[in-house]
Amino acid sequence: MTIKLANQDVEILKILQRDATTSTASIAERINLSQSPCWRRINRLEEDGIIQRRVALLDRAQLGMDVVVFATINLTATGRQNLVSFETEIVNHPEVVECYTMTGIWDYMLKIVTRDIRHYEDFVRNTLTTSPGIRELHSHMAVTEIKNTTELPLDTQL
Numbered sequence: 001m002t003i004k005l006a007n008q009d010v011e012i013l014k015i016l017q018r019d020a021t022t023s024t025a026s027i028a029e030r031i032n033l034s035q036s037p038c039w040r041r042i043n044r045l046e047e048d049g050i051i052q053r054r055v056a057l058l059d060r061a062q063l064g065m066d067v068v069v070f071a072t073i074n075l076t077a078t079g080r081q082n083l084v085s086f087e088t089e090i091v092n093h094p095e096v097v098e099c100y101t102m103t104g105i106w107d108y109m110l111k112i113v114t115r116d117i118r119h120y121e122d123f124v125r126n127t128l129t130t131s132p133g134i135r136e137l138h139s140h141m142a143v144t145e146i147k148n149t150t151e152l153p154l155d156t157q158l
């Protein structure tokens with residue numbers, strides 16, 4: 001279900017997804033609203049679950065995590081129990097920063113971040129492929145990052 005948002009709500013979301021530390025006073029000033037109604041709008045967006053949480057985005061390269069791999073996975077069987085089992089297991093691996101079920105020939109796609117290729121190999125050999133439910137795994141190494149954003153396309157989709 002899609003929630004219909006007022007223009008001021010969309011503007012608030014655009015500001016916060018660029019910088020979640022922006023003060024309510026600053027947001028209110030930028031969207032021509034007094035501070036109290038602006039605060040109430042932000043509060044409502046949080047209560048409605050549109051704003052899920054506010055986080056700090058870290059620079060992966062500066063932290064020495066140079067390898068990004070998109071791994072495609074097929075399970076040995078795709079019955080409900082196998083899917084649930086795999087999903088329950090995969091969320092416990094911090095190297096897996098994103099996981100999606102897929103249409104087409106792959107059951108899942110994972111985005112995996114590690115320090116270097118040796119750590120990725122270790123993760124695959126000693127952690128990921130120890131799961132009896134994985135039949136097939138293909139690694140697709142990212143070479144150059146062209147675009148990486150957490151900002152949703154509010155201007156074109158709302």
